[in-house]
Amino acid sequence: MQGMKENYKSGFAALIGRPNVGKSTLMNCLIGQKIAITSKKPQTTRNRIQTVYTAEEGQIVFVDTPGIHKAKNKLGDYMVNVAERTLREVDVILWLVEPTDYIGAGERHIIEQLKKVKTPVILVINKIDTVRREQLLGYIDAYRTQLDFAEIVPVSALKRDNTEVLLEQIMKYLPCGPAFYDEDTITDQPTRQIVAEIIREKVLRSVDEEIPHGVAVMIEAMKYGKKLVEIEATIVCEKDSHKGIIIGKGGAMLKKIGTLARPEIEELLERHVHLQLWVKVKKDWRDSDFLIKNFGYNAKEE
DSSP, X not given: OTTOOTTOEEEEEEEEOSTTSSHHHHHHHHHTSOOSOOOSSXXXXXXXXXXXEEOSSEEEEEEEOOOOOOOSSHHHHHHHHHHHHHHHHSSEEEEEEOSOSOOOHHHHHHHHHHHTOOSOEEEEEOOGGGSOHHHHHHHHHHHHTTSOOSEEEEOBTTTTBSHHHHHHHHHHTSOBOOOSSOTTOOBOSOHHHHHHHHHHHHHHHHHGGGSOSOOEEEEEEEEEOSSEEXXXXXXXXXXXXXXXXXXXXGGHHHXXXXXXXXXXXXXXXXXXXXXXXXXXXXXXXXXXXXXXXXTTOOOOOO
């Protein structure tokens, strides 16, 4: 990168936390663009999504891990292994928690994982817009006794409150060195994968609580014309009843999903998009090694 300072910092920061604590929302906020999908459903993020924040003083490569939790199936095993391996590979860990002084079994499980690594940990208390300031000190004290944190930073990812301070704290723990990516790079995710994740987000948001988490999206084809990209995608679910819900009466739900996804895909690709969606049932795909890999969840083992 041109004009790089002598003390330029660059390194990797992992975002960890229980499902639904706001990891993807925070990453999207820090980067300034929507990369990770967000949903009210847990375990929305399945792959390590690398996004890049570049500033005058340095470059942070964020790795958004799947939630650390106890696995229930092969997809769960994969997600946990990815998350735990990430902790050892990065320069700093950001542990996102909600503002509470109750430290439950899920948080204690994460604390045990963090005790095994030497990587500095920044505790990020998210969603501070939902509590009173005076309550915050009690929450900080409750966590402070559990682990020797490098820093404790309260933020609101939704309101972008205190996120600049968080970026400054992360930079403190990165080594000096050249940038890993060009300054205009924001993610190393393949375009197809981002498109698939956009569609999957719209499925999760549209069907709400009617369908559990067993939904994947396969991009069958992406044909680029001068002004138009034709995309064919298949939404994969686990039960025939789920297929009916996703398609909806007279195809209304499937049409809604496509209508919601298309503008974001067009913004990503900077072209008009013609999107065709199908729905298929693959029973118990989350317990099939072959199907998990086929749907793109095949992290390279080191």
